[in-house]
Amino acid sequence: MPSKTFPGNYFEDFAVGQEIVHATPRTVTEGDIALYTALYGSRFAMTSAATFAGSMGLERMPVDSLLAFHLVFGKTVPDISLNAVANLGYAGGVFGAPLYPGDTVTTTSTVIGLKENSNGRTGVVHVRSVGVNQKGETVLDYVRWVMVHKRDAAFPAPETVVPDLPGAVAAEDLHVPFDLTGVDYAGELTALAGSTDLWDDYEVGERIDHVDGMTIEESDHMLATRLYQNTAKVHFNALAQRETKIGRRLIYGGHVISLARSLSFNGLANAQVVAAINAGVHANPTFAGDTIHAWSEVLERIELPGRTDVGALRLRTVATKDRTCEDFPYKGEDGKYLPEVVLDLDYTVLIPRR
Amino acid sequence: MPSKTFPGNYFEDFAVGQEIVHATPRTVTEGDIALYTALYGSRFAMTSAATFAGSMGLERMPVDSLLAFHLVFGKTVPDISLNAVANLGYAGGVFGAPLYPGDTVTTTSTVIGLKENSNGRTGVVHVRSVGVNQKGETVLDYVRWVMVHKRDAAFPAPETVVPDLPGAVAAEDLHVPFDLTGVDYAGELTALAGSTDLWDDYEVGERIDHVDGMTIEESDHMLATRLYQNTAKVHFNALAQRETKIGRRLIYGGHVISLARSLSFNGLANAQVVAAINAGVHANPTFAGDTIHAWSEVLERIELPGRTDVGALRLRTVATKDRTCEDFPYKGEDGKYLPEVVLDLDYTVLIPRR
Amino acid sequence: MPSKTFPGNYFEDFAVGQEIVHATPRTVTEGDIALYTALYGSRFAMTSAATFAGSMGLERMPVDSLLAFHLVFGKTVPDISLNAVANLGYAGGVFGAPLYPGDTVTTTSTVIGLKENSNGRTGVVHVRSVGVNQKGETVLDYVRWVMVHKRDAAFPAPETVVPDLPGAVAAEDLHVPFDLTGVDYAGELTALAGSTDLWDDYEVGERIDHVDGMTIEESDHMLATRLYQNTAKVHFNALAQRETKIGRRLIYGGHVISLARSLSFNGLANAQVVAAINAGVHANPTFAGDTIHAWSEVLERIELPGRTDVGALRLRTVATKDRTCEDFPYKGEDGKYLPEVVLDLDYTVLIPRR
Structure with missing residues (x-):
């Protein structure tokens, strides 16, 4: 059988x-939203308050x-x-x-x-x-x-096919789920959003230390990773991990992405939506007990076709473990990631304009 | 007073x-469902997706x-x-x-x-x-x-009454909450369910190692046990447990039942519903830090009266701590449970037929 | 910039x-309710069951x-x-x-x-x-x-303004969200509520040891505090806390308030609503690993204007760490809180009358 x-x-x-x-x-469900808040403490207003989402023209809170x-x-x-x-x-x-x-x-x-x-x-x-x-x-x-x-090293190699990978997602391919036409976002919503800095206020090359840090526990990342029904054994099985070189459970890289995004609120509070993920590297493993900090650099300021209410920012957000980010730690002189860097994420956010 | x-x-x-x-x-509520997923990572499709539950004839996701x-x-x-x-x-x-x-x-x-x-x-x-x-x-x-x-050893003993305990729940007493009449489950739903193995494919005596393992943390089992409003002190009070022979918090046996059921997805993905619990023994205590694995044996293949769309399997699922299950660990030569065996559950699942 | x-x-x-x-x-959302239950194990019937809330005249479960x-x-x-x-x-x-x-x-x-x-x-x-x-x-x-x-010690001091602080919230300022007119709460609802003790049964000066204890893990308090979108660094950042005198993460005082309230069910099961917080002191810090116990004293038994269905009790609930409460630990002879006392909360609950 x-x-x-x-x-x-x-x-x-x-x-x-x-x-x-x-x-x-x-x-x-709303249960997933509550857990997501409990796991990361995210404070972006559009995904925290139905009233705020409504002010942005959404029928419900996404x-x-x-x-x-x-x-x-x-x-x-x-x-x-x-x-x-x-x-x-x-x-x-x-x-x-x-x-x-x-x-x-x-x-x-x-x-x-x-x-x-x-x-x-x-x-x-x-x-x-x-x-x-x-x-x-x-x-x-x-x-x-x-x-x-x-499974079997003797199995013959397939024909090599290397796909053309897309570069950063183009402005015309970004989907904007809200509409601020007729909304005085700058005047009425920024206090509730947590910052007066809008798309117009960011400059290419600008770097932001997100200041805050968050320590990860085994329960935290396992709750998250099970919530996503992700079955990768390395996150869950301490017994099997003891037999590996690394000796312990590895934290799902996406958990760090969400933590970094949540920390980025302090400096990017009006970046209400992640619209694209252009590239990403989990530069070093993260373990329970590590404290995550993050900083961001503005890579591009993107006008969206036909839209004057909202623009996009292409960002690099770098997350570290057990190291603060006031000096924007990234790569060493050898071009390799510093050992404390755990995430290098190139992504695009939507942020209202003045 | x-x-x-x-x-x-x-x-x-x-x-x-x-x-x-x-x-x-x-x-x-849906909040309980999200927490249940976060606690166990369960992947059975009928309780994960409203669309799938609808395909099985349920009005909503149970x-x-x-x-x-x-x-x-x-x-x-x-x-x-x-x-x-x-x-x-x-x-x-x-x-x-x-x-x-x-x-x-x-x-x-x-x-x-x-x-x-x-x-x-x-x-x-x-x-x-x-x-x-x-x-x-x-x-x-x-x-x-x-x-x-x-409370008082001197209190006289009551008249002894030992009830007739039911054996395994009979086929005619099982409740099937779904109806697959007219549904091509085998053709249309198995890809989404995660396996092509249906009731017809299991044999009495067949044993399945569910392969995956999950380590339990103190927060995990306490969150679960509080969610169930279970007040047994032994699960929550480290201070009081320090005074006991065992010295630490005990994990609620039901937490292990749910973990074992979740692990059983790998081998029993179409067993959408637990319909009966026939018997169960928490063979040894489980503690935080233990990694749970599980294996199952098919005890009975049960036809349900008047139903050709679904059958039942009576299963024994055995869960272990800090021991993998490729050799189906169970009892020693003395007839006693091996020390790594923490659960011996005899229960009945519903699983669609071809 | x-x-x-x-x-x-x-x-x-x-x-x-x-x-x-x-x-x-x-x-x-209902997701927050489920998490709140998972974090504290609260068992007050009005906030656990829609049916019970309905029996109390509420349209939905608050x-x-x-x-x-x-x-x-x-x-x-x-x-x-x-x-x-x-x-x-x-x-x-x-x-x-x-x-x-x-x-x-x-x-x-x-x-x-x-x-x-x-x-x-x-x-x-x-x-x-x-x-x-x-x-x-x-x-x-x-x-x-x-x-x-x-920020700057040299900055001149402002004019001192010390507000008149309110004393305990007055009976006429308490808001009662339910109406038991025509409801035989004592006869029909106390079994489901978990106790037959109603407002009439409590006496001023009465002290209640709530018996049960709950140990707090790092994940528990961080999940809670993130759920509340509370950003105080001391709760989350183990790296930064290592540099402080205290050396570790501090638990949000409100987490202890909710734990104490949940433990108070055993002795105050019919105190369905916290209607006022009159005063509160976080007497000593709480850390992960601490086991919380609680006791309460009835400070006042308050009649509510125009209401014969419900009364209020003004309570002092004291929570301790790593110390049981059968001797009602509070302050030493020097008038200072004992080192095990972590919370001294003066608050007012609503409780049905006979």
Whole structure:
């Protein structure tokens, strides 16, 4: 009798063009919003208050788009990265329809790249993953690539396909879920939003130390990662991790993304929406007990076609462990990430204009 | 003035036939569902996605039936087992009306058995506990028995009444909350459910190692046990536990049941509903830091009267601490549970047929 | 370019009469209720069961009023107490309109007192903070005062203004959110509420040991404090706390208030509503690992104007760390709090009459 359990796919199980429908669609609720707040302490007004979301022209209070990211990511883990050596990168992450409580997200991935490594024991798999809601609208579309073990090193290498990766998501591909036409955001909403700094006030090259720090406990990251139904063993199984070189549980990189975004409120309070994830690197592992700080740099100030109410900022947000960010720690002279840097995220936020 | 605090009942406070209305009815919400997901990472599709539940003919997404179990169990603790030495067993647990967000559960217990131990200091109490929803429909009906301290060893022993305990819940007593008539579950829903293995594919005697492991932290089990409003002191009070032989907080046995059920997804993904708990033993205590693994054996494959869309499997699921389950650890040559075995649960799940 | 981050206000930034609109209004949901239950295990029936709330004449199940307190308090932290040396006291806290899931709370504070300390480096700021719902109804109105650092000791002292602090909230100012006219609470609801002791059964001077104890973990208090969007650094940043005399994270005093209230169920089960906070002192710091116990004394038995269905009790609830309360620990012979006492709360609850 064949095994009833699924060991995850190995490198030789993937083929370019293969489409994988991921298990367990997920209905998002107000319960998820409360937990997200409890896990990260996020204070962006549009995703905290129905009244504020209403003032921005939304019919209801949406879910933080990073929660949509985690749910879509989590679904792909059992099929794509259960046997991964490393999560190598993200590209072209576009958030589409906002996610509201009651919506159900279903995720499908397509294999778009395969390249066996020269050691013959691992290979790199590129997938494009798309989360859609119950109406068939795209909630998130992004590419990630992972290094995956081969089950059998003797298995012949597939033809190498390296996909053209998108650069930063273009202005015309950003989805703005709100409309401030006729709204005096600068005059009426900034006090409740927590800052008077709007799109117009940021400059390319400007760097912001987000000041605050947050220590992560084992329960915190495991609650989060289970909430996203992410099944990667390294986050949960202390017994198995004891046998590894690292010796302990690793924190899901997305947990650090959400913490950094939450810390960025102090300096970016009007950046109400994460609209795109252009690229991202989990530069070093994070463990329970680490205290996360973050700083950001404005990479681009983007005008949105046909919109005078809102603009976009392309940001680099860097998160560190056990090191404050007043000196903007990043890379050493050798061009490598400093050992305290855990996240280098290139993403795009929406922020009202004057 | 009599004390305002309630010390819990002692053995001599119980009488056969006595009915106890338990305090604090409990309204279940989407917040409970989100927390349940965060605590256990459960991935069964029917209780994760409203769309999937709809495809199975349910009007809304129901709550995991084990959450109903924990809520009903929790209510009985202040009256039944606050002065318990040990929770000895379960029998005849039948899940009735599915629980939906917004439903309120009220729990009542009837004492059905009493037997003083020969030491004169403790006795065994059997209770049948019934949780009903706001419409008066039974949500859960089960028997458990506990060993309870006497307040006063000199108090005369009651007449011994040992109830006839039900064996495994019979096929005709199982409640199926969904209807797959006209639904091509095998063709259309298995990809989203996470497995193509249906009722027809399991064989009596088949054993499944669920592979994954989950480490428990103090916060995790305390959050869960408080969510269920279970007041057993041993789970919460490190100060008092330091004075005991065991020296530390004990994890609520039901927390391990839910973890084992969640781990069983890998091998039993289509077992959408726990319909009955036939018997259960918490074989050894579980503590924070322990990593739980689980394996299952198919005890019976049960046809349901008048149903060709769904069948039942009677399962034994065994959970271990700090030991993987590829060799199906259970009992030693002396017939006693191995020290790593923490749960031996005999229960019945519903699983669609081809 | 001016800094985009907000360092919080210092003593010299406050002026008597100044009004501060606090950032991030907050919509309360069923998710918050579930988390509140998971964090404290509260068992008061009116805030646990929609059916019970309905029996008390409420249209829906309200949120625990202490959750409203935490949300309002949390909002004031970034503006009022980010640079505080200590939270000195509370007064005149009146709960108004009950908070229901879906309601949004917005908080505003007015500076009502300023007094520089003789050391010239700190001063005491009194603020009156008001939380209103989306209909403009007051949810909570209270005064607190904090000792805040000066940014610059050379800055001249302001004119001293010490406000007249209200004493205990008067009977006519208490808001009763339910109506038991025509309801036989004593006969029909006490079993579900968990006690037959009603307003009539308590005597002034009576003391109650609430018996149970609860150990706090780092994750527990941080989840709670983030849920309230409270940004006080001392609760979250282990790295920064290591540099302080105390060496570790401090637990938010409000977390202890909610734990003490939850423990008080055993002895005060019919005290369904906290209607006022008259005064409060966080007598000693609480840390992760501490086990909290509590006891209460009845300070006053208050008749409510025009009401025969319900009365109020003014209570002192004292919480301790790592010490049980059968001997009602409070102050030493020197009049100072015992080192194990962490909370001395003077508040008023509503409790049905016979």
